[in-house]
Amino acid sequence: MDTKLKVLIHGTGFAGQGHADAFRSAGAEVVGIVGRTPSVLAEVAAKMEIPYSSTDWQAALQTCKPDIVSIATPGGAHYEPIKQAIEFGCHVFSDKPLTASGETSAELYQLAKQKGVKTAFAASFRYMAHILHAKQLVASGAIGEPVEVECISHFNLERDIPFGWSHRKEDGGGRLNNNFTHMISIVTSVIGEKILAIAGDVRDDLGKAPIVEGVHNFKTRRDFIPKDLNDPALEWGESNVEWSYTVLAKLESPFASKPVSALFKHGGLTPKFDENHIVFYGTKGAIFIKGHYGMGPLYFWDKNETWQELPIPQEIAEDLPNITGDTERNWHFLAREFVKDIRGEAFTPYPSFKEGSQYQQLIDLIRNNNNWTDVSHLQ
CATH class of the missing domain: 3.40.50.720 (NAD(P)-binding Rossmann-like Domain)
Known part of the structure; x- marks a missing residue:
């Protein structure tokens, strides 16, 4: 061609x-x-x-x-x-x-x-350099058989970002659509693409947001936050979608004899105390990556039971597009x-679209929020 x-x-x-x-x-x-x-x-x-x-x-x-x-x-x-x-x-x-x-x-x-x-x-944050490195390490057996993954992030987003598509389920909003899609893609790219089971809980802890005209670029929406949020003339829109989620998944892995457990914990509006991170635990070692999407650096827990920072391999660095900005x-x-x-x-x-379709069906299941067992009657 x-x-x-x-x-x-x-x-x-x-x-x-x-x-x-x-x-x-x-x-x-x-x-x-x-x-x-x-x-x-x-x-x-x-x-x-x-x-x-x-x-x-x-x-x-x-x-x-x-x-x-x-x-x-x-x-x-x-x-x-x-x-x-x-x-x-x-x-x-x-x-x-x-x-x-x-x-x-x-x-x-x-x-x-x-x-x-x-x-x-x-769902392209699977191409972050340290995620590609983690994938290489897991496939090489560096951590033994993977057994568990932990993804923790808190974004502390401004509650008064102008009302728009991100506040509405019907418009593709919500943290599952706009965060979990990347996280599940990252984890499956490293551990294995087959998702065996899922359970989750969601929470809308925002409630409402100011309605403001003129917002055309998602990246600059913060610039439109009203200066006077107590202005009686200000209109407000009601959020109908989650701003926090907790998801548990079981993944099949070609590198493990048993299903791998994965925890995804995200708070869109809550502040972090320590680093957002992604961790891959195995029977012989572990990989810790700082940053909610694997920005790095990457640390490896080795046979000496110490955390060592590992540089990005040259072949991975050379294959990445020379572009500023992770997204x-x-x-x-x-x-x-x-x-x-x-x-x-x-x-x-x-x-x-195979993954896009699967992720959206998972999100529907998670949003149903029907994983709870009522124990209020127990004495």
């Missing part, structure tokens, strides 16, 4: 612009962009030198005839554009969550399989491998 693959972007915010940069870096041609707000759309298309822009997704598909579409809008707006793109015969790269429900995510996964198009799902670099990594696959070249396996 000698001609450049053509990419159409859906979304003009941080993710849309990041996806466009990632595909250009991968050697594809960004031929168009679709957005909701004409003024923002025109500004972004001009800034990024994208030749075609439209507020009409179907018209853009017909006009641009893309090989790949990149979906970079909030999760609640994914279903129809993805379905239309698949039916049009496009390969699809989608940010998380895949859709707002397990049912619609499963439908899109099956439709993509039937149409024979390739899909990529951007952006991970998009570049995933887009690069996706393009290689489409072009028929050797590629590193990546998460697809």
